[in-house]
Amino acid sequence: MPGAITLWLLLVWYGATSAVSWLFLLAGWMVALIAAAAAYALWNRAGLRLDMQVRASTPGPDSPAAELPEQLLRTAPARTLFEGDGAEVEVGLETSGAGRGPAWVAGRIGDEEVTLATGLVPRKGWRSTHAVPSLRRGVLGATGWTIGSSDPLGFFQGKRRCPDSEVALVLPRFASLARQRLVRELETAVTSPRAGSGNELFGIREYRPGDSLRRIHWRSSARRGELVVREYEPPGVQTVGIVLDPSPPNVEVADQIARIAASEAWDCLRDGGRVEIWAPGFEPTDSPRDLWGLLEWLARYPDCPPGPAAIDMSTAVAITADPQLLELGAVRRWLVGDAEVEGEIEFERVGTAWPL
């Protein structure tokens, strides 16, 4: 732009001092070009919208997705992502009416700065894929995004801020911890209920080795093409409360707490139980049998909605980096990190490495 104005001034000055009228024609074209470019830039700016979504994902090593039964995955929200997975985020621009351009977008996906540009945004929109090789637990946010646009010559450039948005929610990784529990006596407190126990029918699930053949629901099995068993409300301990440290010292510890909580929840749900997850000062989860709801709560942990409610600690599992939380009356306790624990409290200490 300054170059064009300088050129225009130069042409007018030379035209005025040399009487070579052609220079005035060139100067006139330059002014008209600047004006047309300004009009173009306004038009271009008005019709562009940012669009962002996860286009594809690749499971990372030890991704729970590989372990989860098909039936459960079918109920998963669209494009379920676990930490450690890779994802392809599609950043695009939509145009209203005719093709526009040039335009560029810049912002952050998660922690990564992304800048993409195109000369042409066709009528059907323009898309570019940005790969995130390894996702972190939590909200994969699109923050600080701006749409830049200009006239084709770049004289008039403008930027428009877009509101921050969530591209995806990355769930914590988890794995069954039942086989790794060393403190056997704790198992008696939280008895693993089996399908077939109890009296109250509350659903069906896939057949697992060990299930009674009498519990097979043949009609559903025929319909689904796989063996399905009736699931009964187990007698005894049906609900496991998981209490989390409300203020973990760092992200790594928070991730580990979320992973252990997810694993505990998975173990419980798999055995037909119910799970309630809570952290002091926060609203507890409200879908005790919905794995995905629990995982979403854990994905946001510790940025959960605050609330005064509390849970019954008599059947709770405590997972914390704060030793004080271990003193609550939990049936099983996990301590993440190296904090000193005073007194005779039984707990299991873990680091931040995963799998445990």
Added chain:
Amino acid sequence: MRRLRLPASPIEQSVEARAFVFSAFAVAALAIVLYGVDYVVPIVGVVASAAGHVVSYRERNLRRGFWRQALLAALIFGALFYVIADSSLALFGGTLPQANFAILLVAITSFDLKTRRNCYSSLWISLAIVYLAAVYAWDYEFAILLALWLLYLVGFWIASHLRRIDAGVRVPARAMALMLGAALVGGMVLFVVLPQPAGAPISPVVISLPNFTSFKGDMESAALPLVQLTGDSTGATTSVDLHFRGRLGTAPVMYVRTGAPAYWRGLVFDVYRNGVWTASDHFYRQTEPYVPPRLLPQPPGHNLGTFVQTFHVLRPLPGVIYAAYPLQSLYAPVAALREDAYGTFHTPDQLRPGVTYSAVSYIPDLSPQSLRADENEAVFEDPNGANLDYGSLSQPARALAADVVTGTTNEFDTVLALTRYLQRRYTYTLDLSPVPSRRDPVDWFLFDVKRGYCEQFATAEALMLRSLNIPARLVTGYSTGDYDPILNQAVVRERDAHAWVEVWFPNHGWVPVDPTPGVSALAATRFPSHWAAGGVAHLIPHLTVSAPAAALGSLGAFGVIPAGIAIAAILVVAYAWLRRRMRLPRRKAEPGESELLRLYARVQRKMRRRRAPPETPLEYEEAMRSLLLKELTQAVNEGAYAGRWPAPERVREMARGVLAKSSRRL
């Protein structure tokens, strides 16, 4: 000490940007070929530049070799030597040496386009080349080259912008075309409508270094267009004889690019004897080819500023600098100039075709009010008395002069009364028999034939004014010519050779007055305002229906370009339309496919209603309720949707069946 390094530029990586830079340069070189009539260097330059771009692009990421840099530096010095040698000694013909130097500079530096500065500098040098060509461009076709250059500049800007934001070189074609079209049309409207300011240049407009022909002794020269029987060494006439008048053609003698239409003043004569005007003062002052303001007389007390003129000589002219006087500065590509006693500048030799010189002149304030207020108080200093000597003017002529100006109270009204009398009572003609022998040409004009040409009007006016004690003298030169207020240029032809009068006003000096009928009495001073294109109103009558055709016709050989563009546009639109209409996959038809579809089309014609595009063959068959379609529809459906086209023999059978059925129906 850190070495100064220019920042790497992404523009250098862009093939498209380079292509636009090269194209802009090629257009500039083409302009020099067409308008500078200079061929060798532009062509060599374009070819070398193309090769240079290829080399520098291929090796853009390599380290610069010392020897290549040294060679390029040597070549630049070679180009510098060329421009000096060609300018001063005309070693290579002396044609546009500065343009050729610029072309060579671009060609050489294109081998080493490693920084954006060089890419841009190529563009700006090409703009300078375009400017040099523009100085010599006198027709509207030049606008095509200018538009092309601008488009390449725009292309470069686009490629450079897209490269900077790291995007591919693709833009929305329709919106882009609309923007460019609007800019081109808008720019032309601005060019026509907006006034064009005029300013004083700080340097000569055109710098053609002088040839070194100096003033020599007197010699005979060939006759030249003006009325002249004798001439000096340069061909400039030394006298004007009213007994003779040459025939003047319509051939252009020079183009004048000027901020204002004016009379192009040449020689001045102050002695009249027996029908012949001569100059009384033969004093000369020699000057350098560039005459700056400090070497010229002080500007007139009442002046409205200055304006620039560039003269391009088309036919051999006397060695006289024709220009609007009084001059503020002057540049002519000669070894030296000579100023005569009347303020006219002379060149050592004839002005050859192709010579271009430039002048800056004052615009004196010669309004009637200003002149009327100019009281004749000062004494006119005329050492030899030539400017008041009415010579052989007869008594009846003097009496007529006195009679005409009766009642006037000031010099201007006196001059105006006499001028208007001559303009109204006498007829201008070029078809005049020779003045009879022994008859005074002025008396013959005033009392016998009462018709004459410019010299006779001017002579009569000058002598009659002298008889009234008003100093006056004869001036020859050219009238404005065909002035184009848009391009600020005039085509001066042989027939525009003219003579008029200069009258002395004490506070204004010599004021040009033209007694020739058909022009304003102060026509010679009819300068427009600073806004040279304020005369845009002159253009409006030309904007008629026939104007586009006339404009096309005036393009001459270039006329094929708009026509070609129009034809190409029609072809492109037709192709796009056909493409859109017939969006058929370009595959080879299956055997029997085209035969079946032809048969299907024939039957549709027979049905007198063609199948509508959204209608399926089945719907069409149901709608038409015709037996002719039954088998055919099935075959078409199978072919179109299942890819099972019938064999050609089968199609022929179907055709026979259809024929039989239709004949039965008939």
